[in-house]
Amino acid sequence: MKQKLLYTLLLAAGTISGAFAQNGSDAQMLARIREEGMSHSKVMQTAFNLTDVSGPRLANSPGLKRAQDWAVNALKTWGIVNTKREPWGKFGKGWEVQKYYAAITAPYYHAVIAIPKAWTPGTSGPISADVVVIKADSVVDLARYKGKLKGKIVMLDTKPLEERSFKADASRYTDAELTELAAAAPSAGGRPRTAGNLLSFRTALNKFYTEEGVGLVLSQSRGTDGTVFTSGGTAYADTAKTPAPELETSSEDFQRILRLVNAGVPVKMEADVKTQFFSNDLQGYNVVGELEGSDRKNELVIIGGHLDSWHAATGATDNAAGSAVMLEAMRILKRVGFKPRRTIRVVLWSSEEQGLHGSRNYVLNHFGDPKTMVLKPEQAKVSAYYNLDNGAGKIRGIYTQGNDAIGPIFKSWLEPFKDLGAATVTVRNTGGTDHLAFDAIGIPGFQFIQDGLDYGSRTHHSNQDTYDRLNEDDLKQAATVVAAFVYYTSQRDEMMPRKELPKPAAVKN
Amino acid sequence: MKQKLLYTLLLAAGTISGAFAQNGSDAQMLARIREEGMSHSKVMQTAFNLTDVSGPRLANSPGLKRAQDWAVNALKTWGIVNTKREPWGKFGKGWEVQKYYAAITAPYYHAVIAIPKAWTPGTSGPISADVVVIKADSVVDLARYKGKLKGKIVMLDTKPLEERSFKADASRYTDAELTELAAAAPSAGGRPRTAGNLLSFRTALNKFYTEEGVGLVLSQSRGTDGTVFTSGGTAYADTAKTPAPELETSSEDFQRILRLVNAGVPVKMEADVKTQFFSNDLQGYNVVGELEGSDRKNELVIIGGHLDSWHAATGATDNAAGSAVMLEAMRILKRVGFKPRRTIRVVLWSSEEQGLHGSRNYVLNHFGDPKTMVLKPEQAKVSAYYNLDNGAGKIRGIYTQGNDAIGPIFKSWLEPFKDLGAATVTVRNTGGTDHLAFDAIGIPGFQFIQDGLDYGSRTHHSNQDTYDRLNEDDLKQAATVVAAFVYYTSQRDEMMPRKELPKPAAVKN
Structure with missing residues (x-):
C-alpha cells in the first residue's frame, strides 16, 4: 500500500523518469500493471496450487500432470x-514414490x-539385511564382492x-556485486552439466549392483542438517534397463552407518520402498x-519457465516460483485490460531437469x-x-546474453523499477535453463x-524445496517486472534487436 | 605437531610466563599433559563410542546404559x-523408539x-487416517471437537x-565478544526453563486428545531444513499417565499439511510408530x-558433564562432547603419570535434560x-x-559464577593456553547445567x-546432534585445558576460595 501511494504520487507529479515517462499511455498502463501486481497479487495462491496441492512434479509424473491441468484451467479462468x-x-516414463521407509535396526x-532416487525401483517388499561397505575405485576392485x-x-x-x-544459507545481491555484474565482460556462464566420462565407474558399479541382486543401494546425498x-x-x-x-x-x-561398519560394528537395516513407473503416455x-x-x-x-521439478519436495523454488510468476504476469496483463500489439504467449516447459527437453523440442517444432x-x-x-528459473528471489536486473544492442533498451525499461531493486543489466551470459533453447x-x-x-545452499533439487521458501514480496515484484517487460516488448514499434x-557448428549440448 | 614443537621450544627457552613458570615441576607436568592431549588424543574414539556406537542416550534408556557401561569399562582400562x-x-521409566514411519498418502x-516425542506411546499398529486441524486457544474451544x-x-x-x-548457523567468539565478556558485570545467566503456567492449555489439550482417543498428534518442531x-x-x-x-x-x-487442510484439501496420512517403555529399574x-x-x-x-541426551540423534554436542572431554582429561592425567595431591573424581551425570536430576541427587547424597x-x-x-556442557566448541575461558576471589587464579592458569584461544575469565554466571547443583x-x-x-541453531536437542558435528581440534584443546585446571586444583596448597x-531461601528450582 505504501508503494502504491508513492507510485501514484510520482505519477501525478510527472516525475517518472526515462523511457517510461516519454509516453503517457505507457505510464498509465504500467501504473495499472504495478498496482495489480503489487497490491492485488494472486502469485502465492498460484504457487500454493503448483506446489502443496499438486505435489512433486517430476517429468511425466502424475504430479506434473496435476500442475499442468491446474495451470491450463487457471489460465482459462483468467481469460487467457x-x-x-x-x-x-x-520423453519417456513417468515415476513417483509411493512409499519410503528405511531405518537402522542394529546396533540400535x-x-x-x-x-528414493528418481526412476529407481522399490525394494522387493519390506526387506531386512546387513549393510556392506564397498571399498572400490575401479571395476577390478569389484571382483572381490562377487x-x-x-x-x-x-x-x-x-x-x-x-x-x-559458518556461512549463511541465504543471501541477496549487494550493491557492490550488482555494480560488478553490470561492469562485467561477456562470459560463458551457466551451470555446468555433469560430464559423462567421469561417470563410467559409477555406471559399472550400478551394473554390478544389478547383476549381483543387491537389496538396496545407499548413496550419499549432498546436503547437511x-x-x-x-x-x-x-x-x-x-528402453532403459531398471537399475x-x-x-x-x-x-x-x-x-554414521559408514563409520560403524568401517569400525567393525555390524549394521542391520530394514527398508520398504515402493515406486511406480508410468508408461501409458511417453509424450512430454x-x-x-x-x-x-x-x-x-x-x-x-x-x-516461460519450467514447471517440472525433482521429486524430493514440491519444487517451489525450482521452478514453481518462475512458473507462478509467469502465470501471474499473464493474469496481470489480462486483468488490467491490456490489448497488446504483438501476441503474448506463456509456455511452461517440462523435462527441463533432464536437459531442457521441453523447450528444446518446442523450439524444434516451431522455430527450427x-x-x-x-x-x-x-x-x-x-x-x-x-525466462525465470533462478529460484524464488526477486528480480535484480537481466542478463543480455551477449546481445549488446539490447542493453540500453533494458536499462530504460528498468528505470521505473529501481525502487523495487531491479536496475542491473549485465552482458554476462547465464545458462542452465530454457532461454538457451531460444538463444x-x-x-x-x-x-x-x-x-x-x-537456492544454492538449501533448495535447488533438495527435499527442502517447499512452499515455505517462497517470499510473497519477491514473487510479486518479479511478476510486476516481467509484466512490464512483456508490455514494452509487445508495444515497441521494432522487433527486439538480434545477435x-x-x-x-556453434550449437551446444 | 606444530604446537608441540613450539611448546617444547618455549619450555626450553624458559619463556613460559606467569604462574605456570613459577614452578619447574608444574611446567614439566603441564607440558606432558599438553603433549598427551594435543598429540596423542583419544577423545574422538571416546566420542565415537558414546555416540555412534551407543546410540541415543535418553535418561534410563538402553542407549544410556550402553554408554555408561562403555565409560566404566574405558576408565578401568585406563587405570582409573x-x-x-x-x-x-x-528417576522413572526408560523409553526408546523402535519404529518410526509416517507419510502423507493424499493428495499425494x-x-x-x-x-516420536519422548515417553509417548506408539500408534496402535499401522494406522491410516484423515488429518484434523484443531483451531482452539482455550479449553472452551475444544468442546466442538468432542x-x-x-x-x-x-x-x-x-x-x-x-x-x-540469512545468518550463519555456526560462529565462534570474536575477540570483541570475549573482551566484553571479560569486562561484564555479574548476571543471573543461564538458559531459562519453561514456565509451568504457560503450559496449562497444552496440558488440557493433551488430556483431551487422550480422552478422545486420537490416533496420533502432530506437533510442530522448532527447526528448519x-x-x-x-x-x-x-x-x-x-505413576505418569500415558499421553x-x-x-x-x-x-x-x-x-504443508496445515496449509492443505486449512485450504480445504483433505489430507490422509499413514503412520506406524513403536516405542518401548522400560520400568525394570527406575533408579538413575x-x-x-x-x-x-x-x-x-x-x-x-x-x-563432570552429563552423559544423557535427547533421543532424536546421538547427543554428540549435548553432551557426548563434554563427557568425552572429561573422560579424556582423566585418561591424559593417568597416562602422563600424574600423582595428584587431592583425589580427582570424574562423574558423568544422568537425567540432566529433565532437570539436572543426576547431579542434584548426587549432591544431596554426598554433600548436603x-x-x-x-x-x-x-x-x-x-x-x-x-563442568563442560555448552556444545562441542573449544574452551575460550571460564565463568567465575560470581566468585570474585577466584578470578586471578583462573587468569594465571589460562596464561599458557592463550595460544590455544583460552584466555577469558568472566564474573558472569552461566546456568542450565550441572555445576549449578554444586554452586x-x-x-x-x-x-x-x-x-x-x-549448537544453538542446529544441534542442541535436535535430530542433527550427531558425531559429524564434533571437531577434533576443539575437543583436544578442551580436554587439555580441563586436565590443566584439574592439575592446578589438585596441587594447590590451599583449597579454592569459596563464595x-x-x-x-536462596535455592533455585
Whole structure:
C-alpha cells in the first residue's frame, strides 16, 4: 500500500523518469500493471496450487500432470486463450514414490532420512539385511564382492562432505556485486552439466549392483542438517534397463552407518520402498496460453519457465516460483485490460531437469533445428523470450546474453523499477535453463538476474524445496517486472534487436 | 605437531610466563599433559563410542546404559579406580523408539520427517487416517471437537516459524565478544526453563486428545531444513499417565499439511510408530571414577558433564562432547603419570535434560541438602567442580559464577593456553547445567566458556546432534585445558576460595 501511494504520487507529479515517462499511455498502463501486481497479487495462491496441492512434479509424473491441468484451467479462468497441454515429442516414463521407509535396526534403532532416487525401483517388499561397505575405485576392485551382495544393503565408501555452516544459507545481491555484474565482460556462464566420462565407474558399479541382486543401494546425498539433494536419475527412457533400488541418503545418516561398519560394528537395516513407473503416455507436454495481439498479432513475445521439478519436495523454488510468476504476469496483463500489439504467449516447459527437453523440442517444432540452423518462418516472428528459473528471489536486473544492442533498451525499461531493486543489466551470459533453447536458434532469449536467497545452499533439487521458501514480496515484484517487460516488448514499434545467427557448428549440448 | 614443537621450544627457552613458570615441576607436568592431549588424543574414539556406537542416550534408556557401561569399562582400562555406575535415587521409566514411519498418502505420497516425542506411546499398529486441524486457544474451544477425533491424526493450528537463514548457523567468539565478556558485570545467566503456567492449555489439550482417543498428534518442531528439535516429554514417572502418541514434526512438513487442510484439501496420512517403555529399574545412575590423591587424598577435585541426551540423534554436542572431554582429561592425567595431591573424581551425570536430576541427587547424597543447607562433612572437602556442557566448541575461558576471589587464579592458569584461544575469565554466571547443583550447596562449581559453533541453531536437542558435528581440534584443546585446571586444583596448597554459603531461601528450582 505504501508503494502504491508513492507510485501514484510520482505519477501525478510527472516525475517518472526515462523511457517510461516519454509516453503517457505507457505510464498509465504500467501504473495499472504495478498496482495489480503489487497490491492485488494472486502469485502465492498460484504457487500454493503448483506446489502443496499438486505435489512433486517430476517429468511425466502424475504430479506434473496435476500442475499442468491446474495451470491450463487457471489460465482459462483468467481469460487467457488458446490454452492447452501441447505435446512436444517422446520423453519417456513417468515415476513417483509411493512409499519410503528405511531405518537402522542394529546396533540400535534409527530411522533414516533419505529419498528414493528418481526412476529407481522399490525394494522387493519390506526387506531386512546387513549393510556392506564397498571399498572400490575401479571395476577390478569389484571382483572381490562377487557373489557376496545378494539381498544386501550396500554403500560405497565415501568421504564426508565438507562443512559450511559458518556461512549463511541465504543471501541477496549487494550493491557492490550488482555494480560488478553490470561492469562485467561477456562470459560463458551457466551451470555446468555433469560430464559423462567421469561417470563410467559409477555406471559399472550400478551394473554390478544389478547383476549381483543387491537389496538396496545407499548413496550419499549432498546436503547437511536433514537437507537431502537429489542428483539425477536417468532411467526414464522406455528402453532403459531398471537399475538397482537406491536411496539418496542424508550425509549424516550415511556417514554414521559408514563409520560403524568401517569400525567393525555390524549394521542391520530394514527398508520398504515402493515406486511406480508410468508408461501409458511417453509424450512430454508443455502448457501454453496466449493473450492475442492486435496490429502485430502474428508476432510473438514469449515468456516461460519450467514447471517440472525433482521429486524430493514440491519444487517451489525450482521452478514453481518462475512458473507462478509467469502465470501471474499473464493474469496481470489480462486483468488490467491490456490489448497488446504483438501476441503474448506463456509456455511452461517440462523435462527441463533432464536437459531442457521441453523447450528444446518446442523450439524444434516451431522455430527450427539448431543443429542445422534450418529455420521455420515463425522464427522471425518472435521478438523476445523471457525466462525465470533462478529460484524464488526477486528480480535484480537481466542478463543480455551477449546481445549488446539490447542493453540500453533494458536499462530504460528498468528505470521505473529501481525502487523495487531491479536496475542491473549485465552482458554476462547465464545458462542452465530454457532461454538457451531460444538463444540457440537465434531468437533473443533472456533470463532475469534474481537474488539467490538459499537456492544454492538449501533448495535447488533438495527435499527442502517447499512452499515455505517462497517470499510473497519477491514473487510479486518479479511478476510486476516481467509484466512490464512483456508490455514494452509487445508495444515497441521494432522487433527486439538480434545477435548474429548462430552457426550450425556453434550449437551446444 | 606444530604446537608441540613450539611448546617444547618455549619450555626450553624458559619463556613460559606467569604462574605456570613459577614452578619447574608444574611446567614439566603441564607440558606432558599438553603433549598427551594435543598429540596423542583419544577423545574422538571416546566420542565415537558414546555416540555412534551407543546410540541415543535418553535418561534410563538402553542407549544410556550402553554408554555408561562403555565409560566404566574405558576408565578401568585406563587405570582409573573406584569406577562404577552409582545409583542416585528414583528417576522413572526408560523409553526408546523402535519404529518410526509416517507419510502423507493424499493428495499425494510424501514421507514425513518427524521424531516420536519422548515417553509417548506408539500408534496402535499401522494406522491410516484423515488429518484434523484443531483451531482452539482455550479449553472452551475444544468442546466442538468432542466425539470427532477418535482415531484421527490431529494437529493444532500453529504459526509458521520465523525464517533465519540469512545468518550463519555456526560462529565462534570474536575477540570483541570475549573482551566484553571479560569486562561484564555479574548476571543471573543461564538458559531459562519453561514456565509451568504457560503450559496449562497444552496440558488440557493433551488430556483431551487422550480422552478422545486420537490416533496420533502432530506437533510442530522448532527447526528448519530437515532439522527437528525435540521439546521435552515428561511422562517418565512410574505413576505418569500415558499421553497420546505424538510426533514432533519438521516445520516444513507440519506447515504443508496445515496449509492443505486449512485450504480445504483433505489430507490422509499413514503412520506406524513403536516405542518401548522400560520400568525394570527406575533408579538413575551416574558414572564415577577416580584418580586417587596422595597427601590430600581426602580432598576432592571433581569434573563432570552429563552423559544423557535427547533421543532424536546421538547427543554428540549435548553432551557426548563434554563427557568425552572429561573422560579424556582423566585418561591424559593417568597416562602422563600424574600423582595428584587431592583425589580427582570424574562423574558423568544422568537425567540432566529433565532437570539436572543426576547431579542434584548426587549432591544431596554426598554433600548436603540445598533446601535446608544442612551440610554433610564431605561438602568441605571438595575444592572445586568443573563442568563442560555448552556444545562441542573449544574452551575460550571460564565463568567465575560470581566468585570474585577466584578470578586471578583462573587468569594465571589460562596464561599458557592463550595460544590455544583460552584466555577469558568472566564474573558472569552461566546456568542450565550441572555445576549449578554444586554452586547451590556452596561448593565452587564452574562451567567453561565454549565457542558456540552451531549448537544453538542446529544441534542442541535436535535430530542433527550427531558425531559429524564434533571437531577434533576443539575437543583436544578442551580436554587439555580441563586436565590443566584439574592439575592446578589438585596441587594447590590451599583449597579454592569459596563464595558465601547460600541461604536456604536462596535455592533455585
